Amino acid sequence: MAATTLGPHLRPRKQPRQRRAHETRARILDAARRVFEEHGYAHGTTNRIAAAAGLSVGSLYQYFPNKDAILVELVDAHIDAGTTAVLAALPADPEGWSALPLAEVIGPVVAAMVALHADGRGLHRVLFEEAPRPPEQLARLRALERDLAALLAGTLAAHPEVTAPDPGLAARLTIDAIESLVHRIATDATSGIADDVLAAEITRLVVAYLTA
Amino acid sequence: MAATTLGPHLRPRKQPRQRRAHETRARILDAARRVFEEHGYAHGTTNRIAAAAGLSVGSLYQYFPNKDAILVELVDAHIDAGTTAVLAALPADPEGWSALPLAEVIGPVVAAMVALHADGRGLHRVLFEEAPRPPEQLARLRALERDLAALLAGTLAAHPEVTAPDPGLAARLTIDAIESLVHRIATDATSGIADDVLAAEITRLVVAYLTA
DNA sequence: GTAGGATGCGAGTGATCCCTCACGTTCGTC
């Protein structure tokens, strides 16, 4: 769960030494979340973030070398939360996956993903679509998805319910379908679809696809 | 297929009277596509667009009142192309949909969507994710999706193969799944999945979901 | 209590970008 390896231009200026400083750092990240959600990336200015944190810009730049470093930290936190949530939702023993009905493997993962996006709906759009992300972070995301796809492909190949002829392709589409549907619908506040209904329906979709 | 109804701040300054002017307008839109694709929205400056079109900024602003008006026109064109492609891919007679195997209704639509995104991969990301879209245009997109979902829901309810208990929800998820999977994978140049394979697999996914 | 480092401040700098405007060039018409 290591964070993105940062170039020097994205590393914090100095390490906080006093408790006050740690709190200030947290206040900045919190404020950034609110400001980005409300104003979007372009209009989420560092001055606005500092003001929302009850600070001056100068202080903000003591903790983050530039605006994008704040963004990278928010995205990294979200990726970590997602990874943790998915791993926690999976059965502990990978060998046991084949013994469980497919819906009981997929269902909790989808539910975890939906829950992860239930709050801060607008923020996710900003972090993952609107804002430019540094190549290093994109690479990290890609690697994570690749690992997850490989893990899933192995599981699918071994699972008796699965009929998909190409487990690799099926794994890729499964992950993309879950991610993009969750992002698209759970992120849309006007969808009018309850989170649990959405999770159940996405699970139905994926299981149907894999066992067709 | 009317374009987005534009506020006065998005309407063109004047109508082209000479053929040269029409060509200039087209050159600007063409250049904008290339520039947005290469530089993204924020760095796709009007000066760069004008230069890429072999013009000066002043001329650009004779045809478009501001930068966003160019973007609106590009997005509108893409929406229109998508609507046309989907309608053309559907069987002419809506009554006949129930008589056809579901895969033969869904398949051509998916193939049309994939083809629509095969070129200008990066551009779609800029137009539909990165760039801020005016509310009027968002409303138009939503309305289109709502109409399409209603149309599809009716078809699903009448189709003998379909087992989904809630056709409205199923229609919504079907459309979102197709759109978001196409956007995510067809748009990703590094995916390594051939367009026809992708279309076939998305079709499999949707049909499996609807007939599970 | 006091020295020195850590933290906080905010007006200002330089850069970028959208858009305008005063003027030159080309086209269509008679």
Added chain:
DNA sequence: GACGAACGTGAGGGATCACTCGCATCCTAC
């Protein structure tokens, strides 16, 4: 060929924004 309208030009105004720097204030160790 000459006149007016359509079209094209590009330097620069005005605004915004990321980021800096010189200084004030607070904290901690001795």
